[in-house]
Amino acid sequence: MRGGGRRMRVGTGRTLVLLAGCIAMAGCINVNAPSEPIVIELNINIRQEVIYRLAADAGNTIEENADIF
Amino acid sequence: MENMMTSNSIRKLAMGGAAVLLAVGGLSTAVMAQRDPAYDAARSSGQVGEKMDGYLGIVGTPSETLQRMVNDINIKRRAVYAEKAKAANATLEEYALTAGCLAIARTVPGEKYQAPDGTWQTRTSAAPMRDARCP
Numbered sequence: 001m002r003g004g005g006r007r008m009r010v011g012t013g014r015t016l017v018l019l020a021g022c023i024a025m026a027g028c029i030n031v032n033a034p035s036e037p038i039v040i041e042l043n044i045n046i047r048q049e050v051i052y053r054l055a056a057d058a059g060n061t062i063e064e065n066a067d068i069f
Numbered sequence: 070m071e072n073m074m075t076s077n078s079i080r081k082l083a084m085g086g087a088a089v090l091l092a093v094g095g096l097s098t099a100v101m102a103q104r105d106p107a108y109d110a111a112r113s114s115g116q117v118g119e120k121m122d123g124y125l126g127i128v129g130t131p132s133e134t135l136q137r138m139v140n141d142i143n144i145k146r147r148a149v150y151a152e153k154a155k156a157a158n159a160t161l162e163e164y165a166l167t168a169g170c171l172a173i174a175r176t177v178p179g180e181k182y183q184a185p186d187g188t189w190q191t192r193t194s195a196a197p198m199r200d201a202r203c204p
Contacts, residue, residue, distance in 0.1 A: 048202040
């Protein structure tokens with residue numbers, strides 16, 4: 001980024017480099033994206049635990065109420 | 070001696086009565102537990118299917134009678150879920166989702182179920198497509 005400031009004065013052709021730098025920066029921002037799925041994954045894990053805990057009970061419920069399942 | 074025989078026969082009578090009561094009780098439970106023939110037919114013809122959320126869904130265009138039947142079953146399911154979820158210290162949605170996982174697993178080939186992407190699928194002899202969280 002420090003080099004980018006110098007290059008801007010050299011020529012317009014160098015703005016492409018700056019542009020590339022911006023794109024690279026945008027790429028850096030994308031690093032935040034993986035943090036989002038991790039949160040969702042955590043929720044999945046919590047709920048999966050609940051589902052596993054309830055599975056046997058729900059299985060009995062289905063058998064006891066076979067007329068509506 | 071005569072007294073003993075009387076008590077013995079009374080005991081036999083009581084045991085016989087209990088056996089009859091048990092048999093009748095079992096019979097009535099078996100009758101109650103059966104699906105309504107209309108519901109059974111709607112299932113096997115693929116008009117209704119098991120949704121991921123634990124409730125019954127209509128696959129095609131709903132007729133008034135079909136909608137009424139599905140609503141009726143879902144209201145009953147919801148009541149059961151609510152009661153059982155409370156007893157199991159879980160939320161209604163958690164319990165319903167768990168039941169949905171199991172209900173989809175219990176579908177037989179030809180019946181419809183909802184896949185994780187929301188589309189209706191026909192159950193084959195292969196395992197159904199279920200939510201990754203399903204047990």
